[in-house]
Amino acid sequence: MSTRIQTMKFLLIIVIGQYIKPAEMQSDVSTRLTILENIVGHLLTGEMFATNDTLANISAASIAKKSKLLQISPREAVVFSAHRSGGVSGLSSGFIVKFDSIVTNIGGHYYPADGIFIAPVRGVYLFHWQIILCDTNRVYTEIRVSGMTKGKSYSDDQLYDTTANMVILEVKEHQHVWIQTSSSSVCINDYSSFAGTLLIPF
Numbered sequence: 001m002s003t004r005i006q007t008m009k010f011l012l013i014i015v016i017g018q019y020i021k022p023a024e025m026q027s028d029v030s031t032r033l034t035i036l037e038n039i040v041g042h043l044l045t046g047e048m049f050a051t052n053d054t055l056a057n058i059s060a061a062s063i064a065k066k067s068k069l070l071q072i073s074p075r076e077a078v079v080f081s082a083h084r085s086g087g088v089s090g091l092s093s094g095f096i097v098k099f100d101s102i103v104t105n106i107g108g109h110y111y112p113a114d115g116i117f118i119a120p121v122r123g124v125y126l127f128h129w130q131i132i133l134c135d136t137n138r139v140y141t142e143i144r145v146s147g148m149t150k151g152k153s154y155s156d157d158q159l160y161d162t163t164a165n166m167v168i169l170e171v172k173e174h175q176h177v178w179i180q181t182s183s184s185s186v187c188i189n190d191y192s193s194f195a196g197t198l199l200i201p202f
Contacts, residue, residue, distance in 0.1 A: 078196075079106040089135065091187070091188070093181055096116070097194070107120060126166065126168050126196060129194045130153075131155065131164070133159060142179070145176070
């Protein structure tokens with residue numbers, strides 16, 4: 001039996017509470033959750049259990065040092081949120097919307113003057129945007145990654161109608177991400193916003 005299969009079998013046995021004798025295992029849910037978190041964290045490091053591994057010698061500290069998912073420090077965090085400082089009208093198709101009022105910009109990778117986010121590292125990112133009309137023209141918008149359309153949104157022709165979308169994308173280092181119009185005579189107000197965060201770095 002392979003080490004990977006043995007590991008998964010070990011995990012399943014822990015879940016149903018059969019690996020350790022009842023007298024040796026505290027019955028409370030908190031203890032079992034802690035055990036599972038340690039095991040899952042160990043699996044995330046990409047290293048399988050050795051035959052002589054036990055729960056006692058799998059420490060949270062060793063997991064934190066090896067797991068990429070647990071290595072993001074405050075210095076490496078990438079989060080931004082911005083909105084329009086005022087309404088803007090008469091936008092043509094292909095106009096990059098400049099969300100020029102910063103709410104959060106951890107890492108400093110969103111550039112409000114241009115409306116562009118530049119990915120500092122390759123990874124999986126989450127982006128969300130919403131556009132609120134200030135007239136009765138339909139609005140089509142899209143999110144682009146280095147010129148390639150990766151998501152779209154559409155609003156009806158009602159005053160103050162809202163269009164929004166959220167996407168999860170793999171973005172390469174130094175690629176540019178922005179929101180642009182894909183219809184003409186666009187009017188949007190200052191409730192319109194754009195936000196993003198790095199979920200998993202590669």
